[in-house]
Amino acid sequence: MMRTISYARAAEEAIVEEFRRDPRTLHLATDMDHTLLEEFGPDRIRQLPIAEASFVGAAIGLAGSGFRPVANVRMATFAFVAMDQFVNQAAKITYMFGGQRKFPILYRMTVGASKSWAAQHSISPYSMYMNVPGLKLILPATPYDVKGLLKTAVRDNNPVISFEHMALGGVEGEVPEEEYTIPFGQAVIRREGTDVTVVALAKLMHDAVAVAGELAKEGISAEVIDPRTLVPLDRETIKKSVLKTGRLVVVDEACITCGVAAELTAMVVEDREVFRMLKAAPRRVCGKDVPIPYSPPMEKFALAGRDDIVAAIKEVLG
Numbered sequence: 001m002m003r004t005i006s007y008a009r010a011a012e013e014a015i016v017e018e019f020r021r022d023p024r025t026l027h028l029a030t031d032m033d034h035t036l037l038e039e040f041g042p043d044r045i046r047q048l049p050i051a052e053a054s055f056v057g058a059a060i061g062l063a064g065s066g067f068r069p070v071a072n073v074r075m076a077t078f079a080f081v082a083m084d085q086f087v088n089q090a091a092k093i094t095y096m097f098g099g100q101r102k103f104p105i106l107y108r109m110t111v112g113a114s115k116s117w118a119a120q121h122s123i124s125p126y127s128m129y130m131n132v133p134g135l136k137l138i139l140p141a142t143p144y145d146v147k148g149l150l151k152t153a154v155r156d157n158n159p160v161i162s163f164e165h166m167a168l169g170g171v172e173g174e175v176p177e178e179e180y181t182i183p184f185g186q187a188v189i190r191r192e193g194t195d196v197t198v199v200a201l202a203k204l205m206h207d208a209v210a211v212a213g214e215l216a217k218e219g220i221s222a223e224v225i226d227p228r229t230l231v232p233l234d235r236e237t238i239k240k241s242v243l244k245t246g247r248l249v250v251v252d253e254a255c256i257t258c259g260v261a262a263e264l265t266a267m268v269v270e271d272r273e274v275f276r277m278l279k280a281a282p283r284r285v286c287g288k289d290v291p292i293p294y295s296p297p298m299e300k301f302a303l304a305g306r307d308d309i310v311a312a313i314k315e316v317l318g
Helices: 007-021 034-040 052-064 076-090 126-130 143-155 203-216 235-245 260-269 272-277 296-302 306-316
Strands: 002-006 025-029 045-047 068-075 105-111 136-138 159-165 172-176 188-191 196-200 222-226 229-231 248-255 283-287
Touching: 002 007, 007 025, 007 034, 007 143, 007 172, 025 052, 034 045, 052 068, 052 076, 052 105, 068 076, 076 105, 076 159, 105 143, 126 136, 126 159, 126 229, 126 260, 136 143, 143 159, 143 172, 188 203, 196 203, 196 235, 196 306, 203 222, 203 248, 203 306, 222 235, 235 260, 235 272, 248 260, 248 306, 260 272, 260 283, 283 306
Parallel strands: 025 045, 025 068, 068 105, 105 159, 136 159, 196 222, 196 248, 248 283
Antiparallel strands: 002 172, 136 229, 188 222
16 A cells, blocks of 8 residues: 655654564664654663764674664764774674674765755765775665665665765655565666666756656656665666667766766766767766855755756757
8 A cells, every 4th residue: 555655754664664573673873763762662772972983883883793773873974973983894894704794784864955054064975985895875865765775774784874865854755554675776767768868866866857857848858767776886777778868967966076976977988888879978967066055045056956957968968
């Protein structure tokens, strides 16, 4: 049975259902989730000091001891004080142990901008973590996906980071009441098209779909792909689409330099078969290389928007 619920509600349901399913799950965060506390008690739901390095690291020890911790860092900017724990410990510990021990950890953090929360509360840093072997990265953009991917993440035997855009919490969508999970590494085609492939991440996926709908009125057929997970990445779905359309636009709110958009573009142009089918140079539509401003007009100026997507699509179409 399908019902319509919000992104935030779907994420909450995923955690509650997995905590009911597996008593080894624990929740670590700097603020108290009273919904979880009421059902699962203080032994499993822990409120911790504002010391992200401590509980990001504690989750590693708990995972190695047989638990399945969920550590909610809240904003991605807060995670930077725990980068050694993420990059030098969680990502490498299974390798350093020679695979003798599993470290199932789900780290959650919000990313993005659009709420005038300024530079120290607004960022999309997933490409930094994508550069670190040993971490799985998910980027759910819909209520259906956030529930299914979080459930898969809790069950995974590796460290997983879930990047959840701050502007998506109130977005509603259809979510089944029955049990389901979503495998990592499977992109989804949000809208089929034949003229140009648009790979769009997180919140901007919704903008890309809206743009594709408007451009269809002008006779332009855009195919919109949502990767859903960055590690593992569904490269084949993207390449197959570009082989069909011959054009690529990658849309990401993060800064343009050394971002996911650059990796996806390189992936396409380095494939000889795909490269030969390109009818135009790929385009990246990304945020500017600046800290996110507090001023609402300046914040909007720093971020990529629908007009930028339209311009990029029309440019590759010549």
